Amino acid sequence: MRADARKNRDQLLAVAGTALAEEGVTVSLRDIARRADVGLATLLRHFPTREALLDALLRTHFDEMAAQADELENTCSPEDALVSWVRDCVTWTTEYRGVTVLMAAAIEDTGSALHASCVTLRAAGARLLVRAQAAGVARTDLDGTDLFALIAALAWLGDQPALASRAGHLFDVVASAILPGVTKSGPGPERRPRRRG
Known part of the structure; x- marks a missing residue:
C-alpha cells in the first residue's frame, strides 16, 4: 500500500x-x-461496507480477547477464567455504541465482514465455558452461542443510560446463573469512558 x-x-x-x-x-x-x-x-x-470498517477497527480487540482467553485458560481456575474473560468482553464491547447488535447479527451471517472475527471470539469463550463445565462449576445446558448472547445482552444493558448503574449487579446475577457455585463474581463490568480517538 x-x-x-x-x-x-x-x-x-x-x-x-x-x-x-x-x-x-x-x-x-x-x-x-x-x-x-x-x-x-x-x-x-x-x-x-460499514461492517468492513468495523472489522478493521475491532479486529485488534477480537485478537486481544482471543489471546486473553488462552492466557486465562493457562493461569486461572476455570470459574475465574470464565468470569474475568466475560467481564472484559462486556467492557470492551460497550466502547462503540450499538456494536453488539451488529456482532449478534454477524455471527449468523457468513457474508458479514465481522463474521470470522465474531466466530473466533465465540470459540474463545466457548473453550472457557467447556473447561468450567468439565470442572463441574458451570451449567451444562449452555454453549458458546448462549454465552455470546449473554455477553451481547450485558453489553447492551451497560450501553443504556437508564440501566448502566445496574450493569454491575446484573453482571453478578448472570455470572451466578452460569456458575451456580460462585456466589459473587466481584466487580461488574468496568464502565469505561467513551473512546475519544
Missing part, C-alpha cells in the same frame, strides 16, 4: 473510532469521510 493510501486508511480508522464512540454504529459513512477530510469514494475504496 502506498504511503498516502496508508495515511488515509489510518486517518479514517482514527476518525471512525471517535465517531462510533460518540454517535454509535449508525453514524454516517459520509460524515466519517468528511471528518477525516477525505472523499466518500476514498473511504469506500478502503472499507466498502
Whole structure:
C-alpha cells in the first residue's frame, strides 16, 4: 500500500473510532469521510461496507480477547477464567455504541465482514465455558452461542443510560446463573469512558 493510501486508511480508522464512540454504529459513512477530510469514494475504496470498517477497527480487540482467553485458560481456575474473560468482553464491547447488535447479527451471517472475527471470539469463550463445565462449576445446558448472547445482552444493558448503574449487579446475577457455585463474581463490568480517538 502506498504511503498516502496508508495515511488515509489510518486517518479514517482514527476518525471512525471517535465517531462510533460518540454517535454509535449508525453514524454516517459520509460524515466519517468528511471528518477525516477525505472523499466518500476514498473511504469506500478502503472499507466498502460499514461492517468492513468495523472489522478493521475491532479486529485488534477480537485478537486481544482471543489471546486473553488462552492466557486465562493457562493461569486461572476455570470459574475465574470464565468470569474475568466475560467481564472484559462486556467492557470492551460497550466502547462503540450499538456494536453488539451488529456482532449478534454477524455471527449468523457468513457474508458479514465481522463474521470470522465474531466466530473466533465465540470459540474463545466457548473453550472457557467447556473447561468450567468439565470442572463441574458451570451449567451444562449452555454453549458458546448462549454465552455470546449473554455477553451481547450485558453489553447492551451497560450501553443504556437508564440501566448502566445496574450493569454491575446484573453482571453478578448472570455470572451466578452460569456458575451456580460462585456466589459473587466481584466487580461488574468496568464502565469505561467513551473512546475519544
